[in-house]
Amino acid sequence: MYSSEEIHTFLSSSSGLSVDLIINENKRYLFTVLEKKRRSVRISLHRMFLEAPLAVLEDLSLYLQTGKKSFLMSISQFIDEKSYQQPYLQRVEPQALHTTGDYYDLPAILSRLQEDFFEHKGPNLITWFGQKKTRSRIIFGEYQPLLQLVKINKKLDHPSVPDYFVDYVVFHEMLHHVIPSSTMPSGRRSIHGPEFRKREKSYIHFKKAVEWQNKHKHLFFEGVF
Ligand SMILES: [Zn+2]
Structure with missing residues (x-):
């Protein structure tokens, strides 16, 4: 389990971009690129990413650098698996x-x-x-x-x-x-x-x-x- 600061530091240093990171609790958008400029990016990640394996974070960083969709595969696999696990379920009033x-x-x-x-x-x-x-x-x-x-x-x-x-x-x-x-x-x-x-x-x-x-x-x- 990482802290959001650790994820932020990892993504910034490995991608070489200035990363603005929001950790969300959103039900629908688990990974969103909110804004991408040449040297900076603003992204929103569901808190499940605090538990992501390093390989997933590396692909995330590569995706942010290159925009290549092939790097999204491990990310969506990770989301698929996590989405059905107890701690991420949300209460419905x-x-x-x-x-x-x-x-x-x-x-x-x-x-x-x-x-x-x-x-x-x-x-x-x-x-x-x-x-x-x-x-x-x-x-x-x-x-x-x-x-x-x-x-x-x-x-x-x-x-x-x-x-x-x-x-x-x-x-x-x-x-x-x-x-x-x-x-x-x-x-x-x-x-x-x-x-x-x-x-x-x-x-x-x-x-x-x-x-x-x-x-x-x-x-x-x-x-x-
Ligand atoms: Zn259907």
């Missing part, structure tokens, strides 16, 4: 969760799936989240590992959305807890790898749910939901 729906009861869905498919080893927290839509894609669900929290788009809380589809989205996000993303040797992140896809198909209404999604996706853009 129960009042921050919005679980009451007009049509669907998320905690009930979660606990039923826990029992039927996950032997109670899946995540225990679930919430609705507000509209999130890009021009080409709607995000139905998300999983946040540091919070062990499943987030489901409020748009699915609608009588025209069948229960097997809501179940499927919750199931998919719960799977992210059980099968974490990993970094492939090429440095690319594998989020829905072969094991994930195989397990996803074990959901009983998988085919029906995917068909419903393909057939009705456009309605979410047309404001029907």
Whole structure:
């Protein structure tokens, strides 16, 4: 375990840059380059980096010097491993969760799936989240590992959305807890790898749910939901 001063000293001396280092507790951005100039850099690292092996810090320093993405591989591997470990999990205040729906009861869905498919080893927290839509894609669900929290788009809380589809989205996000993303040797992140896809198909209404999604996706853009 290093102190933030030690990391700062190491990165400054090994990269030859003037490093402005922020150690954060942020849930989402575990490593961010906030500003890069020719001789200086401002970065934000999650406090998990205080436990990073020297090899990871060396790659970090090389990345700051060169900007070469190949140096990011060991860094994202490190993040992948740490993100699922106890001390980095963050508490979610129960009042921050919005679980009451007009049509669907998320905690009930979660606990039923826990029992039927996950032997109670899946995540225990679930919430609705507000509209999130890009021009080409709607995000139905998300999983946040540091919070062990499943987030489901409020748009699915609608009588025209069948229960097997809501179940499927919750199931998919719960799977992210059980099968974490990993970094492939090429440095690319594998989020829905072969094991994930195989397990996803074990959901009983998988085919029906995917068909419903393909057939009705456009309605979410047309404001029907
Ligand atoms: Zn996914």
